[in-house]
Amino acid sequence: MSNPPSILVVDDQVDNLKLLFSALKPDYRVRVANSGAEALDLLRSFPAPDLFLLDIMMPEMDGYALCQRLKTIPAASETPVIFLTARDRPEDEERGFEVGAVDYVTKPVNPRLVRARIKAQLALAAQLRQARRAVQASNKLVARVARERDDQQTQNASLAREIAEREKAEAALRESQARFARLTSQLADRLFFFTNAPAGELLFVTEGFKRLLGGLTPEDAIGLSWRNLAEWSPESLANVIDESRRWLRLGREKARFELCFRHPDDDWRRLEIHAYRIFDQEREQELIEGIALDVTEQRALDARLRTLARAVEQAPVTITMTDLNGDILYVNPHFTRLSGFSQEEVRGENSRLLKSGKHDDDFYRAMWDTLLRGETWRGELINKNKQGQLYWVEAAISPVFDEQGEVQNYVAVKQDIKDRKELESIKEDVERIMRHDLKTPLNVVINVPDLLLMDDSLSGEFREDIELIRESGRRMLEMIELSLDLFKMETGQLRVSANPIDLMPIVKDVCASVAQPLTRKQLRLTMLRNDQPLPVEIATAGERRPVMVPANARLLASMLGNLLTNAVEASPPGETIHLAIQEHDGVELQLCNRGAVPAAMRPCFFEKYRTHGKTSGTGLGTYSAKLMADTMGFELTMTTSDVEDRTCLLLRIPPVATAE
Structure with missing residues (x-):
């Protein structure tokens, strides 16, 4: 009995490893590792498994990074990867698929579901391998056989027509026969040639006969009726007999049959017979020649393709296939249910049929630019159904390439996200209400201390406490106002007027x-202005020249505070943070700290809720800073270097005179 498939489970939680090991052990050979490094060590010591089951949230090397490493190892690059994690956000799943995963299962673990997903992915991987081998072998086989047979017929015809060149023709015939013998010998496990009399008596057969049918040798089979050569299935035997009689009666030159038989190994196999009629000069009678191809694997592949077709037909998402112009070639039933259009109504129509008018030309131009680069476009779309109603979908549109790598079609997979959009709308309404309602009680916190401070009998200690309350209330109000500004910036509702202000006091x-925080981490902060040292305390306005910039003071202060706080948190203890201000055609402010941004964080450094290595980080600092910079018309960029172990943020502020 062959060994069961092997699985490598990687998770830093021992309980999860125990649970998965117990669930999978009855059906698979299971190895476990509690870190990405241990998993890579196992691959160096043992053969690659048939499937990886990876947790995402692991220290040092997370599941995403481990998956990327696995795809660079030749022995494991084609092995399917399933992520098992508590993360269930769409962007987490999207990233998992981007790094090479084939499936994504969320925690808590459902052993039955995990086994089912594993079984499906192992079966799919095996099917894909077999399918590629079967198609390639079958195509090459048919081409070679046809070519060699044609060569032989050409040589035979030349022999009959050119008696004067008999010796040359005979030599060519012998060579052709030798090639034919080599071909039939090399392909004996895939086909055999045969010749039989009209009554069924076998007159000639090549050596592949025994390999494919598994019974008699070619010598023993000569003289027997083909009906007695194997245990044919009654249904296929009756069908071939009827078709043969009709073929001979109608006088057709060629015929094609299919026979099913039981092999001595006790499994059922299929032969595809291509037969044609010839007249034998020596026997002075008509004979039947042909070729028998083993199509067992091909028929199994056809069955799997039919299964795949049924999966597409029954998928709970819309699947659309178009040509290069966007004209619809195919839609699945779910498309009909969601859009209201039947398959007949949309076939041949352009996909603009679903256009809602809610997206501008730039939106569609960016989509087509992505597709024309041969990449997959992902995003959210508003479509219009047959009744004119609008609906939201999450779409992935991909090019389909032919064997030469040329784009042949486009396929779009869309999922209805109406419920999610309604929830997002409700969330925005709730956040807007909360920001508004919090401001009313704060007015009391801010104004009442002003009334209390009018009492001259208050002691100095009480006055300090009351002023502290008033100042805390004002800071909280500023935080609420800033939060409201961020919300408006995200939704495109904030309009900022850029007034000339002095950058240095901020x-x-x-x-x-x-x-x-600088003192706690023993950090130093150095400042330069136009390459000249500048004390951190900064001289008063009367003692230095102002640095005027077009900005909103509150947004500018919050943005710089977020960036400097981020630099302090990222710097190792005892290092120096460098802040440089350069005045030339506007103002450039550069903030550099020791420590390189992790590779996984670099593409999404300014994205919302992205953080790394912080126990209390929210992932909003750099995101809000970039949002405020864009709102004020500034340019904020990040560069990082592993070699120098350094990260720099560069803020470019336009001149006051040219600010919009």
Whole structure:
């Protein structure tokens, strides 16, 4: 009995490893590792498994990074990877598929579901391998056999027509026969040639006969009726007999049959017979020659393709196939249910049929630019159904390439996200209400201390406490206002007027706000202005020239505070943070700290809720800073270097005179 498939389970939680090991052990050979490094060590010591089951959230090397490493190892690059994690956000799943995973299962673990997913992916991987081998072998086989047979017929015809060149023709015939013998010998496990009399008596057969049918040798089979050569299935035997009689009666030259037989190994196999009629000069009678091809694997592949077709037909998402112009070639039934259009109504129509008018030309131009680069476009679309109603879908549109690597078609997979959009709308309404309602009680916190401070009998200690309450209320109000500004920026509702303000006092306040974190981590902060050292305390306005920039003071202070705080948190203890201000055609502010941004974080450094290595990080600092910079018309970029172990943020502020 062959060994069961092998699985490598990687998870840093021992309980999860025990659970998965117990669930999979009855059916598979299971190895476990509690880290990405241990998994890579196992691959160096043992053969690659048939499937990887990876947890995503692991220290040092997470599941995404491990998956990317596995795809670079030749022995494991084609092995399917299934992610098993508590993360269930769409972007997490999307990233999993981008790094090479084939499936994504969320925790808590359902052993039955995990086994089913594993079984399906192992079966699919095996089917794909067999399918590719079967198609390639079958195509090559038919081409070679036809070519060699044609060569032989050409030589035979030349022999009959050119008696004067008999010796040359005979030599060519012998060579052709030798090639034919080599061909039939090399392909004996895939086909055999035969010749028989009209009554069924076998007159000639090549050596592949025994290999495919598994019974008699060619010598023993000569003289027997083909009906007695194997245990044919009654249904296929009756069908071939009827078709043969009709073929001979009608006088057709060629025929094609299919026979099913039981092999001595006790499994059922299929032969595809291509037969044609010839007249034998020596026997002075008509004979039947042909070729028998083993199509067992091909028929199994056909069955799997039919299964795949049924899966597409029954998929709970819309699947659309178009030509290069976007004209619809195929839609599945779910498309009809969601759009209201029947398959007959949309076939041949352009996909613009679903256009809602809610997306501008730039949106569609960006989509087509992605597709024309041969890449997959992903995004959300508003479509219009047959009744004119609008609906949201999450779409992935991909090019389909032919054997030469040329784009042949486009396939679009769309999922209805109406419920999700309604929830997002409700969430936005709730957040807007909360921001508004919090401001009313804060007015009391801010105004009442002003009334209390009018009492001259208050002691100094009470006055300090009341002023602290008033200042805390004002700071909270500023935070709410900033939160509201961020919400407006995200939704495109905030309009900022850029007024000329002095950058230096804001820089001074921001530096003062991180004084304690700098001290706790033993960090130094150095400042340069036009390549000249500048004290962190910064001289008063009367003692230095202002640096005027077009900005909103509150947004600018919050943005610089977020960037400097991020630099402090990212810097190793005892290092130096460098802040440089350069005045030339506007203002450039560069903030550099020791430590390179992790590779996984670099593409999404300014994205929302992205953080790395922080126990209390929200992932909003750099995101909000970039959002405020864009709103004020600034340019904020990040560069990082593993060699120098350094990260720099560069803020470019336009001149006051040319600011919009």
